[in-house]
Amino acid sequence: MEAEDDATGQMIEDEEIYVNGGEDGDESKRHRPIISSEQLDIEAYAALYSGRTKISRLMFIAEKCGNASMQLDALRMAYDEIKKGENTQLFREVVVKIDGRLGPNYGPDGAWADAVDRRAEFRKEKLENELNAYRTNLIKESIRMGYNDFGDFYFAHGQLGDAFKNFVRTRDYCTTSKHIVHMCMNAILVSIEMGQFTHVTSYVSKAEQSQDALDPITIEKLRCAAGLALLEGKKYKLAARKFLETGPELGNNYTEVIAPQDVATYGGLCALASFDRAELKSKVIDSINFRNFLELVPEIRELINDFYTSHYASCLEYLGNLKANLLLDIHLHDHVETLYEQIRNKALIQYTHPFVSVDLHMMANAFNTSIASLEKELEALITNNQIQARIDSHNKILYARHADQRNATFQRVLQTGSEFDREVRAMLLRANLIKHEFNLKASRKH
Amino acid sequence: MNLNMNSVETLVAQIHGLSGSISDINQLHSLLKQSEDLFQSESTRLAPLLTELDPFMHSLGYLYILDACTSAPISKEQASELVLSIARFINLCAAEQIRLAPDKFTSVCKRFKDQVMLLEDPMQGVAPMLTAIRKLQLSSEHLTTLHPDFLLFCLLAKCYKPGLSILEDDIFDVDQPRDFFLYCYYGGMICIGQKKFSKALELLHNVVTAPMSILNAIVVEAYKKYILVSLIHVGQFSISFPKYTSSVAQRNLKNFSQPYLELANSYGAGKISELELCVQAHNEKFEFDKNLGLVKQVVSCMYKRNIQRLTQTYLTLSLQDIANTVQLNSAKEAEMHVLQMIQDGEIYATINQKDGMVRFLEDPEQYKTCEMIERIDSSIQRIMMLSRKLTDMDEQLSCDPLYLAKVSL
Numbered sequence: 001m002e003a004e005d006d007a008t009g010q011m012i013e014d015e016e017i018y019v020n021g022g023e024d025g026d027e028s029k030r031h032r033p034i035i036s037s038e039q040l041d042i043e044a045y046a047a048l049y050s051g052r053t054k055i056s057r058l059m060f061i062a063e064k065c066g067n068a069s070m071q072l073d074a075l076r077m078a079y080d081e082i083k084k085g086e087n088t089q090l091f092r093e094v095v096v097k098i099d100g101r102l103g104p105n106y107g108p109d110g111a112w113a114d115a116v117d118r119r120a121e122f123r124k125e126k127l128e129n130e131l132n133a134y135r136t137n138l139i140k141e142s143i144r145m146g147y148n149d150f151g152d153f154y155f156a157h158g159q160l161g162d163a164f165k166n167f168v169r170t171r172d173y174c175t176t177s178k179h180i181v182h183m184c185m186n187a188i189l190v191s192i193e194m195g196q197f198t199h200v201t202s203y204v205s206k207a208e209q210s211q212d213a214l215d216p217i218t219i220e221k222l223r224c225a226a227g228l229a230l231l232e233g234k235k236y237k238l239a240a241r242k243f244l245e246t247g248p249e250l251g252n253n254y255t256e257v258i259a260p261q262d263v264a265t266y267g268g269l270c271a272l273a274s275f276d277r278a279e280l281k282s283k284v285i286d287s288i289n290f291r292n293f294l295e296l297v298p299e300i301r302e303l304i305n306d307f308y309t310s311h312y313a314s315c316l317e318y319l320g321n322l323k324a325n326l327l328l329d330i331h332l333h334d335h336v337e338t339l340y341e342q343i344r345n346k347a348l349i350q351y352t353h354p355f356v357s358v359d360l361h362m363m364a365n366a367f368n369t370s371i372a373s374l375e376k377e378l379e380a381l382i383t384n385n386q387i388q389a390r391i392d393s394h395n396k397i398l399y400a401r402h403a404d405q406r407n408a409t410f411q412r413v414l415q416t417g418s419e420f421d422r423e424v425r426a427m428l429l430r431a432n433l434i435k436h437e438f439n440l441k442a443s444r445k446h
Numbered sequence: 447m448n449l450n451m452n453s454v455e456t457l458v459a460q461i462h463g464l465s466g467s468i469s470d471i472n473q474l475h476s477l478l479k480q481s482e483d484l485f486q487s488e489s490t491r492l493a494p495l496l497t498e499l500d501p502f503m504h505s506l507g508y509l510y511i512l513d514a515c516t517s518a519p520i521s522k523e524q525a526s527e528l529v530l531s532i533a534r535f536i537n538l539c540a541a542e543q544i545r546l547a548p549d550k551f552t553s554v555c556k557r558f559k560d561q562v563m564l565l566e567d568p569m570q571g572v573a574p575m576l577t578a579i580r581k582l583q584l585s586s587e588h589l590t591t592l593h594p595d596f597l598l599f600c601l602l603a604k605c606y607k608p609g610l611s612i613l614e615d616d617i618f619d620v621d622q623p624r625d626f627f628l629y630c631y632y633g634g635m636i637c638i639g640q641k642k643f644s645k646a647l648e649l650l651h652n653v654v655t656a657p658m659s660i661l662n663a664i665v666v667e668a669y670k671k672y673i674l675v676s677l678i679h680v681g682q683f684s685i686s687f688p689k690y691t692s693s694v695a696q697r698n699l700k701n702f703s704q705p706y707l708e709l710a711n712s713y714g715a716g717k718i719s720e721l722e723l724c725v726q727a728h729n730e731k732f733e734f735d736k737n738l739g740l741v742k743q744v745v746s747c748m749y750k751r752n753i754q755r756l757t758q759t760y761l762t763l764s765l766q767d768i769a770n771t772v773q774l775n776s777a778k779e780a781e782m783h784v785l786q787m788i789q790d791g792e793i794y795a796t797i798n799q800k801d802g803m804v805r806f807l808e809d810p811e812q813y814k815t816c817e818m819i820e821r822i823d824s825s826i827q828r829i830m831m832l833s834r835k836l837t838d839m840d841e842q843l844s845c846d847p848l849y850l851a852k853v854s855l
Contacts, residue, residue, distance in 0.1 A: 383758065390759060391760045392760075393762055393767060394763075395762070399761060406813070407811070420832075421828060425616055426655070427836075430655070433657050436620060436623065
């Protein structure tokens with residue numbers, strides 16, 4: 001990447017747009033970056049995931065994409081995927097959404113649905129009988145397996161609440177820490193699907209307590225789950241740290257929840273929005289660990305580097321291009337706007353930080369925006385005290401303004417003094433009043 | 447009857463005789479107290495006796511007789527005479543003597559106040575009341591029953607300076623809570639009249655947060671003014687009461703001042719047009735409470751505050767831009783506002799008429815002058831004095847038997 005000398009120069013002369021990816025001419029689909037500024041390749045995207053999350057993500061894309069052909073594509077793939085499983089509720093939903101648009105092959109298949117439901121009934125009865133038998137025999141291990149089977153059963157049929165309850169019930173019958181970890185992982189999976197991330201956090205911490213039973217892959221899985229929970233809770237800095245700590249051992253082992261591309265995307269964006277320069281360099285840019293992840297999403301890698309080397313126009317351009325696809329991600333959807341705003345503000349602040357005066361024309365060029373809107377943005381940042389500067393609106397220059405510590409201290413001192421004065425006097429008065437009332441009451445009693 | 451008059455004569459003689467030393471005065475005092483009924487029965491015929499007594503040397507005796515005289519109903523013609531004679535007495539009496547009978551003195555002054563009000567000439571009452579207060583007070587920290595009456599006179603006579611001089615004394619010792627409420631309320635109004643908003647805010651705050659077991663009308667009115675002054679002086683108003691406010695006040699005050707709270711809300715939103723709409727909507731209510739003037743000041747304050755905020759972000763700004771941001775109608779109006787603020791010392795700026803630009807300057811105060819050092823020094827002294835007071839009070843309280851009885855339970 002460019003050396004930092006560019007940034008320490010006086011003003012930005014011209015912007016350079018980096019070539020996307022910098023990799024070979026791509027033939028094989030596997031090497032083409034999946035999260036990029038081109039329109040999302042749904043098949044490739046869906047191939048990253050497995051299990052229920054694949055279906056949820058496809059349905060989410062169908063809902064949010066706003067493009068009929070893409071929507072139908074997603075619904076079609078969702079339909080196929082659901083048919084491989086046993087979730088009749090979801091099946092009915094997807095059929096309603098398709099609304100016959102994909103032809104007779106993708107219509108309501110009542111026969112299949114009924115067959116699945118009947119099988120489900122049988123299985124449920126069988127499981128119940130088995131479980132009762134185990135319970136009377138009081139064999140802990142079997143009871144635990146029984147509840148686990150129930151949990152899996154409910155999960156496959158889309159009854160997430162019941163699945164969760166059953167998984168949690170195995171707690172009482174766990175005898176080794178491996179069992180506990182197993183329970184936690186199941187609980188985490190169901191909670192993520194249900195969107196209840198408080199449970200995720202608690203079960204992650206529970207699992208992490210049994211250190212000895214954790215193999216490296218599980219550790220990475222737990223980190224990702226924790227990161228997701230923090231992301232949902234809008235704690236971007238902590239989420240970024242979790243994602244950045246995830247090691248490459250994760251690989252494709254947690255596709256029922258998250259893909260390595262996601263780790264890179266979420267981690268990269270959150271870090272950019274919340275880390276300061278030093279942390280960004282040490283934990284993201286220089287991190288060998290994370291570099292492996294970033295290779296999977298070269299545009300994000302590029303934009304982080306651009307930000308660090310102060311090529312803001314190019315960085316913001318990448319962000320703009322990625323936005324459409326990021327909005328289709330089920331976990332990131334609600335946070336895209338906030339993260340983008342934070343990144344943009346940081347860019348503005350970082351731009352003005354080293355200078356005593358900044359020409360607003362050049363700054364507007366660097367950020368590819370008009371002077372009027374730039375002035376408005378800067379005004380907001382100054383009012384929030386994120387930039388210490390003042391705008392010379394006549395000459396369109398931004399002047400850095402370093403508050404006079406001495407004067408400020410004097411002002412604060414005088415103010416605190418008079419406040420103390422006022423408060424103590426009021427307090428003495430009130431005490432006096434209360435004493436009078438009390439004396440009055442006391443004298444009345446006598 | 448004659449017998450009684452003779453007794454009165456003897457008393458007068460004793461007043462003459464026993465007004466010398468302190469022990470004599472005390473004796474006289476007990477005598478006078480015993481002769482209360484006598485005075486009451488002879489009230490109509492006591493007036494000529496006053497001429498025999500000297501208001502300074504025989505203050506105590508004079509006081510008792512004066513009190514008895516004035517307890518009878520007074521006709522309108524006699525009123526102005528009476529007013530003059532009481533004023534004379536107040537001016538000439540000896541403070542040590544009348545402090546022995548504060549209740550009598552207070553009731554005399556109260557009657558004085560009633561007569562002055564009847565005559566509808568509050569100006570007459572200002573100076574005598576001031577003197578009365580100074581003589582009755584045990585110390586300048588003492589609040590007497592006369593304080594609110596005095597402030598009322600000042601308000602009615604529009605004679606604010608003497609009022610301010612009384613308000614500058616710190617009060618720590620209160621006789622009657624009711625006096626305290628009135629004192630703070632009237633005091634607040636005087637300060638508002640003189641544009642000393644910080645002191646007004648302090649007084650009104652004390653009323654609103656004073657300990658009380660039931661709500662009274664004074665506090666309700668004070669709360670309304672408190673909201674308005676808070677908006678003018680500080681630029682914001684927080685609905686939450688401090689912890690030490692009485693629970694009665696916390697629960698009920700808001701119900702009585704809905705229009706004012708709405709005004710505070712729309713002020714907080716920051717748009718002039720909304721604020722003016724709000725004022726229009728509640729116009730009658732404000733007028734009824736006689737707070738319309740204050741409300742108008744709140745509106746003009748909003749412009750000022752918006753312009754002040756601009757000084758934080760801009761070094762120079764065109765008048766047109768100021769007009770746009772602050773929602774004024776034209777650059778000319780903006781110029782007038784800015785000019786007024788510069789003259790009042792609320793912002794530091796220069797206007798360049800050629801370019802239509804305003805340049806905002808820093809506060810030139812460098813905190814390096816002798817006056818500043820003196821100010822800081824006097825603040826330090828005050829605060830040390832206050833701390834000492836606080837420790838004294840704490841010590842006193844820990845030795846107070848009533849308190850100990852309550853606490854040890």
